[in-house]
Amino acid sequence: MKEHPILFSTDMVRAILDGRKTVTRRVIKGFIPEDAEFGFTAFTPDGHISVRGDFCGKYGEKFVRMPCAVVDRLWVREAFAEAVNDIGLEKGMKQFWLYKADYDCDTLAEVKRNSGKWRPSIHMPRKASRITLEVVSVRAERLQDITEDDAIAEGVTPVEVEVLGQGVTEFSHRLAFEGLWDSLYAKRGIGWDAKPWVWRVEFRRVDV
Secondary structure (H helix, E strand, O other): OOEEEEEOOHHHHHHHHOOOOOEEEEEOOOOOOOOOEEEOOOOOOOOEEEEEEEEOOEEEEEEEEOOOOOOOEEEEEOOEEEOOOOOOOOOOOOOOEEEHHHOOHHHHHHHHHHHOOOEOHHHOOHHHOOOEEEEEEEEEEEHHHOOHHHHHHOOOOOEEEEEOOOOEEEEEHHHHHHHHHHHHHHHHOOOHHHOOEEEEEEEEEEOO
16 A cells, blocks of 8 residues: 545545545546557556557557556645644644635635745645545546546536526536636646546545
């Protein structure tokens, strides 16, 4: 069992804490063929997966390192601040942390005045992390293969869409996930329409 850091936005941290988010998708780095077939062979190194397909006009195989394995643990990095002025200080504690996901818009400014600057999730040290996730499954798939149920498991808030010709509206988590993905990756050339290959990582929260 290994531990890996993983970044989540404030909204997604809230979804994890609420129990609404149990799946995340991350782009697979490096070139992956359009016709890729993922699997394992006797020659696949530990911690990797075999990818077979058309590599620039020639059928071949390469091994891609997986981001994590089943039963590995992920420690969540989120926006945080080191508390000052004894805000919320518990008896006997020498250092403690505040987490942006715990506050709404009305209280964020007040907390910032008393705790200093919020620090981006990328700078969170292991000792400040409060959320640990255990990996349940890992697989590779195309981004657009996501189902409505899986979009629900991504923890997004559904958007309202009109059903053409029926005069009614429905709520779509999948469409909401598409918008969220594009807000993060479209400018990097790996938006929804690019149909990137992604790691689908399912997890459960554990106490440590």
